[in-house]
Amino acid sequence: MVGVAILGHGVVGSGVAEILEKNASRLAQKSMQDIELLYVLDVREFPDCPYAAKFTKDFSVIENDPRVQVVVETIGGVGVALDFTRRALLGGKNVVSSNKELVAEYGAELLSIARERNLNYLFEASVGGGIPIIRPISQCLAANELHEIYGILNGTTNYILTRMISHGLTMEEALAEAKQHGYAEANPTDDVEGNDACRKICILAALAFGRQIMPSSVSTEGITGVTLRDVRYAASGGMVVKLLGRAKVLDNGNVSAYVAPHLIHRDNPLASVEDVFNGIVVTGDAIGDVMFYGRGAGKMPTASAVVADIIDAAKHLNARKLIFWDKADDNKFEPASAIPSAWYVRAKMSESQARELFGEISMLSCDEAADGEIAFVTPEIGGEMPSAAGIESVMRVL
Ligand code: HSE
Numbered sequence: 001m002v003g004v005a006i007l008g009h010g011v012v013g014s015g016v017a018e019i020l021e022k023n024a025s026r027l028a029q030k031s032m033q034d035i036e037l038l039y040v041l042d043v044r045e046f047p048d049c050p051y052a053a054k055f056t057k058d059f060s061v062i063e064n065d066p067r068v069q070v071v072v073e074t075i076g077g078v079g080v081a082l083d084f085t086r087r088a089l090l091g092g093k094n095v096v097s098s099n100k101e102l103v104a105e106y107g108a109e110l111l112s113i114a115r116e117r118n119l120n121y122l123f124e125a126s127v128g129g130g131i132p133i134i135r136p137i138s139q140c141l142a143a144n145e146l147h148e149i150y151g152i153l154n155g156t157t158n159y160i161l162t163r164m165i166s167h168g169l170t171m172e173e174a175l176a177e178a179k180q181h182g183y184a185e186a187n188p189t190d191d192v193e194g195n196d197a198c199r200k201i202c203i204l205a206a207l208a209f210g211r212q213i214m215p216s217s218v219s220t221e222g223i224t225g226v227t228l229r230d231v232r233y234a235a236s237g238g239m240v241v242k243l244l245g246r247a248k249v250l251d252n253g254n255v256s257a258y259v260a261p262h263l264i265h266r267d268n269p270l271a272s273v274e275d276v277f278n279g280i281v282v283t284g285d286a287i288g289d290v291m292f293y294g295r296g297a298g299k300m301p302t303a304s305a306v307v308a309d310i311i312d313a314a315k316h317l318n319a320r321k322l323i324f325w326d327k328a329d330d331n332k333f334e335p336a337s338a339i340p341s342a343w344y345v346r347a348k349m350s351e352s353q354a355r356e357l358f359g360e361i362s363m364l365s366c367d368e369a370a371d372g373e374i375a376f377v378t379p380e381i382g383g384e385m386p387s388a389a390g391i392e393s394v395m396r397v398l
Contacts, residue, residue: 001033001034001035001036001067002031002033002034002035002036002069002070002313002314002317003036003038003065003067003068003069003070004020004035004036004037004038004068004069004070004071004072004310005037005038005039005040005041005062005065005068005070005071005072006020006037006039006040006041006072006074007041007059007062007071007072007073007074007075007081007084008041008042008073008074008075008076008081009040009041009042009044009046009049009055010074010075010076010186011182011298011299011302012074012098012125012299012302012303012306013040013042013072013074013075014299015299015300015302015303015306016072016074016303016306016307016310017037017040017051018303019300019303019304019307020035020037020307020310021037021050021051023307024036027307027310027311030311031311031314031315032315033314035310035311035314037051037054038054038062038065038067038068039054039055039056039061039062039065039068040054040055040056041055041056041057041058041059041062041084042055042057043057059080059084059087062088063087063088063091063093068093069093069094069313069314069317070093070094070095070096070310070313070314071084071085071088071093071094071095071096072095072096072097072306072310073085073088073095073096073097073098073099073102074097074098074099074306075099076098076099076101076102076185076186077099077101077102077186078101078102078105078106081097081099081102082102082106085097085102085106085110085121086110086113089110089113089114089117089119089121090113090117092117092119093119094114094119094120094121094122094313094317095110095114095119095120095121095122096120096122096123096306096309096310096313097121097122097123097125097126098123098125098126098302098305098306099123099126100123100126100127100196100199100200100203101199103123103126103199103203104126104198104199104200104202104203104206104215105199105214105215107123107203107206107212107325108206108212108325108326108327108328109327111323111324111325112324114320115320115324118318118320119320120312120313120316120320120321121323122134122309122312122313122321122323123203123309124305124306124308124309125302125303125305125306125309126200126203127153127200127203127204127280128153128200128278128280128292128294128296128305129155129276129278129294129295129296129297129298129301129302129305130294130295130296130298130300130301130302130304130305131278131280131292131293131294131295131296131305132292132305132308133204133280133292134203134207134323136282136290136292137149137204137207137208137282138207138321138322138323139322141282141284141287141290143286144284144285144286144287145284145285145286146208146209146249146282146283146284146285147248147249147283147284147285148246148247148248148249148281148282148283149201149204149205149208149246149247149248149280149281149282149283150244150245150246150247150248150280150281150398151244151245151270151278151279151280151281151291151292152242152243152244152270152273152277152278152279152280152296153196153197153200153201153204153243153244153245153259153278153280153296154191154194154196154197154200154243154278154296154297155178155183155275155276155277155278155295155296155297155298156175156178156183156184156185156188156191156192156196156276156297157191157192157194157197157222157223157243158242158243158273158274158275158276158277158278158296159174159177159178159181159183159275159276160174160175160178160192160223161223161226161241161242161243162274162275163177164228164231165228165231165240165241166274171192171223171224175188175191175192178191178276181276181298182297182298182299183276183297183298191222192222192223192224193220193221193222193224194220194221194222194223194243194259194260195215195220195222197220197222197243197244197245197259198215198218198220198245198259199215200245201218201245201246201247201257201259202214202215202218202247202257204245204247204280205247205255205257206325207323207325208247208282209247209249209255210325210326211255211325211326211327211328211329211332212325212326212327212328213247213255213257213328213333214328217328217330217333218257218258218259219258219259219260219335219336220258220259220260221258221259221260221261222243222259222261223243223261225261225393226241226261226395227393228368229346229366229368229369229370230344230346230375230393230395232366232367232368233344233346233364233365233366233375234263234344234364236364236365236366237263237362237364237377238265238266238267239263239264239265239266239271239344239397240263240264240266240271241261241262241263241395242261242262242264242270242271242273243259243260243261243262244259244260244261244262244264244270244398245257245258245259246258246259246339248339250334250338250339253332254332254333254334254338255332255333255334256333256334256335256336256338256339257333257336258335258336258339260336260395260396261395262395262396262397262398263344263377263395263396263397263398264397264398265398268398269281269291270291273293276295276296276297276298277293277294277295277296278292278293278294278295278296278297279291279292279293280292280293337383337384337385340380340381340382340383341380341381341385341396341397341398342377342378342379342380342381342396342397343377343378343381343385343386343394343395343396343397344364344375344376344377344393344394344395344396344397345358345361345375345376345377345378345386345391345393345394346373346374346375346391346392346393346394347373347374347375347388347390347391347392347393348370348372348373348390348392349372349374349388349389349390349391350374351363351374351376353390354374354376357386357388358376358378358379358381358386359378359379360379361376361377361378361379362376362377363375363376364376364377373392377397
């Protein structure tokens with residue numbers, strides 16, 4: 001028997017408990033031994049829960065029970081979650097996590113503790129909700145030199161953009177729906193300002209390129225500056241607006257990464273990724289482009305990824321999985337301006353002024369254009385994003 005303790009009974013933690021309780025015999029078959037939920041840690045009371053007897057408020061009960069071999073951390077954040085994860089690993093317990101903030105900021109340290117103790121620290125659910133992405137990058141694509149990863153990494157903002165564009169909702173209305181569905185973070189600012197996508201691109205980049213990138217070094221812009229006029233201008237050029245995270249290996253071997261809204265052409269497969277779905281493109285030297293697609297947030301898709309990790313941890317109690325990355329090195333990271341781009345520009349200026357500034361531009365149109373306003377796409381520009389008097393909005397074009 002492998003004993004499991006779940007830390008946190010929120011959206012994801014309760015989904016994991018539900019699967020462990022309901023599907024016990026199927027999980028036993030898959031992991032070739034019984035997986036038993038022994039504890040659920042939460043500061044709140046859940047008296048009506050069918051497994052109410054398993055609740056505890058005291059982590060030391062879990063820490064000191066030798067039957068617990070897998071600790072599942074779904075608390076989130078880097079406060080007690082970090083303390084409990086360190087203590088679980090130092091105490092010889094495997095840890096499975098859905099906590100992207102913790103993995104992005106402390107992954108190098110926690111993976112190193114796990115490695116020293118021949119334990120597993122697994123976090124498939126930290127990126128892409130239910131989409132298998134961590135294991136494919138670390139195992140299935142292991143033969144490749146990976147060059148670039150980019151994609152729609154936040155379900156909430158993709159849901160908001162879809163509802164705003166296709167159904168005319170305001171950002172507030174769409175966010176309220178995303179909260180109801182259990183997609184949004186405890187602090188939804190992390191979704192709409194791009195911080196959640198930033199943590200996820202940092203995890204993917206660390207995994208693919210072997211070195212941690214601190215979220216604080218990554219230029220991060222969310223969707224709060226995107227207007228419906230921008231969306232209409234984009235549509236006139238056969239493009240849609242999507243929030244993308246991107247990390248790329250540069251010619252000098254350094255890595256650059258950023259999160260920002262983009263205009264992407266309708267023939268790009270990411271353009272049709274809608275609602276809560278995520279789409280992630282990985283480029284490798286042997287495979288070329290491979291795209292991962294599925295539900296990027298929500299209780300059961302995310303719990304599905306966590307439970308898969310629990311099974312994996314149970315099957316590999318004495319064999320460490322090969323996930324590892326080095327500590328961050330500022331000298332090997334470059335700002336977003338290192339990645340050249342064509343740009344969408346909305347500005348109060350004349351077309352001839354725009355051509356003087358940017359050269360051969362493609363004009364876009366919108367029925368609701370403000371007085372004196374134009375919008376266009378520039379040719380590819382290296383360095384910083386365009387800035388000049390009159391410019392009101394700029395976004396990269398992919
Ligand atoms: N708030 C996150 C999202 C949850 O919307 O993508 C899944 O990580």
